[in-house]
């Protein structure tokens with residue numbers, strides 16, 4: 001762990017948590033802010049599988065995603081994973097998946113994962129799995145995708161460049177594919193153009209794994 005990360009960790013232990021959405025003291029995310037991510041809705045997305053997001057990418061939901069992803073608020077993982085799990089019944093019912101479900105996190109770039117203390121979507125997927133079990137939903141987690149080197153961070157890229165950036169760089173991980181017959185739900189933090197979802201869907205299609213649904217925390221759409 002690098003010094004700034006260590007220092008941040010030490011401060012986390014000393015200071016009481018504040019809500020990353022509104023600054024209220026007491027918890028990583030207060031009940032009021034959590035409520036803003038509890039109405040998943042269908043999104044326009046070029047993926048074959050229907051896509052859903054918990055909230056629009058603005059205001060408090062955007063702050064929560066950025067705090068978790070970019071500002072080292074790893075204490076948000078249980079809350080955000082729990083919110084993703086809470087959306088699964090609606091998604092599963094909507095797409096008609098029967099039987100067990102498997103969540104596949106969108107892969108992180110290795111450099112980004114290093115600065116973020118590990119693959120941030122895999123951490124959320126694991127939390128999602130834990131909370132789903134508490135809700136009585138059978139969910140496995142499969143880190144079935146990886147990014148080949150050369151992919152840049154998608155922030156600030158236009159749709160065409162995003163697609164080109166990802167073309168052929170999202171690869172299946174044969175040793176970590178979802179169990180056969182499970183309804184695969186692809187998890188992402190922000191669905192913007194849908195280029196990432198499409199690239200992930202195609203990579204899984206190459207190993208005969210169909211994606212049933214895409215579930216994102218937020219989307220500007």
Ligand SMILES: [Zn+2]
Pocket residue numbers: 019020021022023024029030031032033034
């Ligand atoms: Zn709050």
